[in-house]
Amino acid sequence: MFSEFARLILRFHRSAAILLCFSAATIAQAQRQQAVCTFAPFSLPGTQGFSVSGVNSYGTVVGQAVFANAANQGFIRYAGGGVKYYLVPNSLFTSFTGRNDKGVSIGTYALVGTVTVKGFILNGSTFTSISFPQRGPRGTILTGINKWNTVVGYYIDSNQVPHGFKRYSNGSVVTAELSRRTVNLPVCDQRLRGHCRRVRRCQRFA
Numbered sequence: 001m002f003s004e005f006a007r008l009i010l011r012f013h014r015s016a017a018i019l020l021c022f023s024a025a026t027i028a029q030a031q032r033q034q035a036v037c038t039f040a041p042f043s044l045p046g047t048q049g050f051s052v053s054g055v056n057s058y059g060t061v062v063g064q065a066v067f068a069n070a071a072n073q074g075f076i077r078y079a080g081g082g083v084k085y086y087l088v089p090n091s092l093f094t095s096f097t098g099r100n101d102k103g104v105s106i107g108t109y110a111l112v113g114t115v116t117v118k119g120f121i122l123n124g125s126t127f128t129s130i131s132f133p134q135r136g137p138r139g140t141i142l143t144g145i146n147k148w149n150t151v152v153g154y155y156i157d158s159n160q161v162p163h164g165f166k167r168y169s170n171g172s173v174v175t176a177e178l179s180r181r182t183v184n185l186p187v188c189d190q191r192l193r194g195h196c197r198r199v200r201r202c203q204r205f206a
Contacts (some may be wrong), residue, residue, distance in 0.1 A: 021181070044075065044083060044090075054098040062105055074107050086119065098145045106142040106151055107197035117141065119153055130167065131155075 044050050044065055052063040057154040059079035066072050074096035089093045094108040105122045117128035117139030130193045131140050132155040142153035149169040154162045164176040 042077065042081070044077070050075065053096060056099050057101050060099055060103075061100045062107075064093070064095035068119065074105075076105065097142055100145045100147055100149065102147060102149070104145060104149050105155075106145045108139075108141055110139070119151075121145075121149070121151060123149070132163075132165070 008069075026052060031180070033038045040059070042061075046067075047065045049067050050063055051063040052061055054063070055061045061077045063075055064072050065075045065085060071087055071091065072095065074091040074094040076084045076086070076096065076099070086094055086096070088111075088177070090112050091109040092112055092114075094109045096105050098107075099105040103124075106119065108117050108119055110117050119140045119142035121128040121130065121142075130142060130151070132152075138156035138160070139157040140153065142151055144152045151167045153167075154164045156162050166174045166176070169173075
């Protein structure tokens with residue numbers, strides 16, 4: 001995994017960022033340097049636990065919070081410590097997976113009575129659901145958003161095959177076929193070269 005990460009660093013201007021960790025390399029010498037990380041622990045009182053999925057340049061963190069007697073909800077924690085929770089109406093769960101510097105968040109949810117996961121974009125109070133018609137029961141997953149509100153992610157068809165996509169802010173979509181073992185890198189597909197903003201970990205399917 002580290003060697004793959006290093007190759008992506010060299011290919012895309014020899015720099016990449018993962019959450020609060022920043023890795024730099026000297027272009028002239030093409031040498032890798034040790035990553036410098038800043039850790040800022042925090043808690044979410046009243047929850048049974050939570051997971052972090054993204055952070056923007058202002059230190060705003062997003063993810064999913066677990067509650068004892070309520071559905072899991074997406075959360076937004078601001079750098080100053082303030083926290084907001086969000087639950088898509090009539091959903092089994094809601095999870096934020098990313099947020100850009102304009103304050104636009106993306107995530108996933110599933111409605112009560114269904115098992116299909118859908119993606120969504122939340123821009124202020126404007127909610128936009130993203131669900132590909134070709135998706136199977138595993139649904140549509142959004143994994144990243146840039147400053148132009150271009151969203152990347154993947155959907156899984158009824159044969160359990162993942163398909164990557166990039167959705168522009170005007171609603172137009174570019175798709176990219178992916179390997180079954182690499183579903184979280186649609187933004188780095190050959191046809192989408194030049195648009196890589198974040199290196200994300202590959203997931204494996206059984």
